Amino acid sequence: MVDSNNCEKTEKCPIYSGILQSNEILTQTYKKLFCESGSEGKSKCKRYQVARIMGVCPPNILPNTHLTADEIIEKMKAQGL
Ligand code: SF4
Numbered sequence: 881m882v883d884s885n886n887c888e889k890t891e892k893c894p895i896y897s898g899i900l901q902s903n904e905i906l907t908q909t910y911k912k913l914f915c916e917s918g919s920e921g922k923s924k925c926k927r928y929q930v931a932r933i934m935g936v937c938p939p940n941i942l943p944n945t946h947l948t949a950d951e952i953i954e955k956m957k958a959q960g961l
Pocket residue numbers: 887888889890893894895896910911914915916921922925926927928931943
């Protein structure tokens with residue numbers, strides 16, 4: 881059963897899926913702060929912000945990257961993504 885408190889992008893999100901294999905503690909921290917903290921949590925996630933606008937987010941973007949969503953989107957467009 882899907883937990884309504886979770887971000888709806890968890891199934892396809894590489895961060896949630898554990899792409900940061902070398903750092904399980906960081907993955908768990910991200911999940912707690914962003915993915916499993918309801919609307920407030922996911923709204924702070926840069927990956928979520930970008931995906932809402934672009935439909936996708938590059939896999940190398942962290943939820944708390946210093947880049948703004950606009951900056952990430954500009955880079956995506958520059959790379960033809
Ligand atoms: S990292 Fe962001 S986009 Fe990915 S599941 Fe968590 S809140 Fe959603």
